[in-house]
Amino acid sequence: MINLILLGPPGAGKGTQATRISQKYGIPHISTGEIFRRHIKEGTEFGKEAQEYMNKGELVPDSLVLKIAEARLMEDDCLEGFLLDGFPRTVNQASNLDIFLDERNHSITHVIDIDVDKELLMTRLIGRRVCRNCNANYHVITMPPEKEGICDVCGGELYQRSDDTAATVENRLEVYNSLTKPLLEYYEKSGKLVHIDGNLEPDDVFKNIIAAIGDSE
């Protein structure tokens, strides 16, 4: 069984790799950021509360994140494994997640940290475009769609996330360094942490992740 966490700064390519991993192993891809963006689009109370923090590049409070993450993990499709992308992001979220899983006789099996140089992260985030419909990711320079502004996969409209602007990106990277990086030490202790070089091409990053997961299907 694979209960995997993808760690790494914003722009590390977690979303891109998560899509591929979830397809290969047939496990649901759970992105708390994506769940929040859906709530914002639908105008729910959760969405309104989360948006204030997201627009500034800050973390949404743990209590709210844990509520939505645990609700998602209780859905039936998570019984045979799952992939977490962008959650946990604080040591408090991680320890609550461990308790939540332990109570259900489950545990995290793999933690993959995708490591990328800061300059590359900035370039990737500021040039990133996302499909409004299917969430496929593009980049204006390195991975443009065939038709400008249109998703190759589904024909949906591409947009720039409101938190992918230069000022917000800088803050998100600082927040990552101060609040999320300590998670590496947390998971190092459990012996499940593997570091992957995310400066490489996406195909190579994916191959290295598969190799790290090994035969634990």
Ligand code: AMP
């Ligand atoms: P992401 O799509 O993972 O880059 O997340 C976008 C934004 O959603 C983050 O910058 C945070 O404001 C918020 N967010 C997503 N996941 C979490 C989390 N686990 N903890 C706190 N805030 C989160």
